[in-house]
Structures are given as C-alpha cells and as structure tokens.
C-alpha cells in the first residue's frame with residue numbers, strides 16, 4: 001500500500017484501449033517519432049529526472065501542501081476533505097509542472113525555440129515563464145478574441161520575452177490558435193519544439209503531459225498516508241483537456257478502492273453548444289461521441305453530421321470540445337466517473353471556499369468543488385476525499401465580480 005503500482009498504458013501505438021493514437025498528416029509523423037524517442041530516453045535518464053526535480057522544487061514550489069480543510073468539512077457535514085494545493089505553485093496553477101518538463105525535453109533535443117498555443121493565456125504564461133528560465137525563445141499563438149479578453153496575460157507573456165501572435169481566422173479562439181501553432185511547428189521543426197498544454201493531441205503528448213503531471217498524485221498519495229495512515233475513498237478534480245485530473249488520479253489507478261471523479265463544465269444548459277461535458281452524458285448533456293480531434297481519437301462534442309461543436313463555460317480552461325484519451329478509456333472501463341457542474345454552481349463553490357477556507361480557487365477548480373458540495377451530504381463522515389485545487393482565482397476576478 002505504500003508504493004503506487006505501475007500502470008502501463010498507453011501501448012506501443014499510443015492507445016488507451018480504443019482511444020488515443022496518432023491521427024496526423026504525413027509531415028508530422030517524423031517529428032512525433034523523434035519526440036517519442038527523445039522522451040523515452042529522457043525518462044530513463046537519471047540526470048534529466050534530477051534536473052526536473054530540482055526545478056520543480058526550487059522554481060515551481062513543489063511539493064505543494066495537502067491541506068486538511070477543517071472548516072469546509074464541518075460546513076458540508078460529510079466526508080473529511082483534504083485540498084491538494086496546486087494553486088500555490090509559481091504562476092498560479094498546475095500547468096507549470098508540464099511546461100517545466102517539456103521545456104527541459106526541448107533543450108535536451110537541441111531545440112532553441114518553443115511554440116505554444118493558449119486559450120485564456122494560462123498555458124502561454126506558464127510556457128513563457130519556463131522559456132525565460134531555460135533561455136529558450138518562445139512564440140505563443142492566441143486567438144485575437146482571446147487576446148482581447150485576456151489582455152493582462154498577453155502583457156505577462158510579452159514581459160517574459162515571448163512573442164505573442166494573434167490568430168484572426170475561424171472563431172479567433174483556442175482551436176484556431178492550435179492550427180496556427182501546428183503550421184509553425186511543421187515549418188520550423190528542426191529548430192522548434194511544440195509544447196502542448198494538456199493531456200491531449202497525438203501520441204506521445206497525452207503520455208508526456210500525464211507523466212509530467214503525475215507528481216500531483218504521487219505527492220498526494222504519500223501525504224494522505226502520512227496524515228491518515230490510509231488511502232482516500234475519493235479523488236475529485238476538474239477536467240478540461242484532462243491534465244490536472246490525470247495528474248492526481250494516475251498514482252491511484254491500481255488502488256481499486258479509491259474512487260475517481262472528474263468534473264466537466266456543465267455551462268448554462270444541456271443542449272449542444274451550451275456546455276463542455278464530453279463524458280457526463282449520463283446526466284443528459286447532448287452531443288459527445290467518439291471521433292478524432294487534433295490528432296487523437298477520443299470523445300468529442302460534435303453535431304450529428306460530425307462538425308466540431310461550439311462549447312460554453314464560465315471557465316476558459318474547461319471550454320474545449322475534446323477530452324484527453326486516457327479519460328475516455330477510464331470512463332469506458334468504469335474506473336473513473338465523470339459529472340458536470342454548471343457555471344452558477346462553480347461560482348457559488350468559489351465563494352464557499354473563499355469564505356470557509358480563505359482560498360479563492362480558479363473557476364476551473366471550482367467545478368470540482370461544486371460537485372463535491374453536491375455529494376458530500378450523502379457521504380459518511382469517516383470517508384476521506386482529496387480535492388485538487390488546480391489553480392488560484394486571481395485571473396477570474398473580473399468574471400467573479402460580475403456574478404457575486
């Protein structure tokens with residue numbers, strides 16, 4: 001019970017059961033194979049792991065605390081709740097774990113420049129931060145609508161020395177930014193590394209991002225064993241692309257008594273276009289079916305004739321039509337459960353955590369708390385829950401002030 005058993009997916013083809021894989025144009029096959037080989041070598045290299053651990057500790061602020069939320073526990077009257085405090089990391093969220101890992105991988109591969117896409121700007125800021133620390137050039141693609149909405153993050157990236165390129169095509173948001181970033185990568189693949197921000201995309205990205213985020217669950221597992229002398233009954237995390245949640249879940253996958261709950265964006269309604277719930281279909285959210293998006297086979301929100309659907313969420317980090325393939329597999333296996341919380345429930349949950357624990361969480365993380373608030377009264381007082389606070393709410397003040 002003291003060491004986490006190893007779970008071996010994806011397979012050699014990058015598959016998690018039926019999901020995952022590599023659905024890309026011919027021009028990307030060689031770069032992805034190069035990345036796969038470089039990552040396999042880095043993974044086994046003690047000096048790479050040592051450098052990674054040093055940066056996580058001295059630059060990012062790991063390990064993050066596992067905090068017993070005594071007032072929230074009492075307030076909800078249900079299970080004993082612990083918070084994994086990823087909000088305390090440098091740049092304010094878990095994303096820096098992955099940016100540090102892939103930044104080091106880029107350097108190891110001899111690349112001088114990293115390319116990233118960003119929606120709300122959180123991944124762009126984390127990547128620009130790491131690029132500055134490692135002495136890499138950094139280009140971030142961002143839809144012009146998103147740039148307008150997230151002016152402060154655009155300024156942060158520029159201050160950190162990154163070039164921010166506005167994308168004026170399509171819906172002028174994240175998926176258009178991803179297309180432009182891919183185009184840049186194909187053109188400049190010898191000098192440039194594509195630093196993907198969630199557990200998504202073609203193999204080996206879902207595996208790489210999960211591996212750089214699994215430190216969350218490894219720490220939490222040791223911390224709960226230290227504090228309670230036993231494993232938790234339930235893990236709860238929000239799911240956008242799926243990186244903070246798989247990061248928490250991964251070390252517990254073989255512990256069949258530990259339940260895992262991923263919480264998606266229920267938005268403002270159950271019809272297609274009003275939400276970003278890809279796996280919470282049992283709650284009546286419309287439009288998710290298996291399909292290919294951005295290089296991977298997974299659950300995708302789409303119209304009946306296969307067009308990628310629009311999505312809505314109050315939190316930009318959860319507002320995406322596809323989910324990481326490992327979550328699709330965990331859902332199909334019945335190993336993890338997925339639910340959705342609405343915009344309003346998330347905002348109310350943010351307010352509850354602020355008042356009960358003195359922590360203003362990111363609106364993404366607030367979705368996970370909202371679902372826990374719904375379930376806590378039905379759980380036993382001697383049960384243990386770990387809730388991942390994936391980020392802090394500073395970035396969401398303007399939205400919160402409109403609601404509260």
Ligand SMILES: *Cc1c(COP(=O)(O)O)cnc(C)c1O
Nearest residue numbers: 240241242243244317364390391
């Ligand atoms: C980006 C983001 C998310 C969603 O991304 P995942 O890959 O699903 O973790 C969640 N929380 C915060 C704070 C974020 O910035």
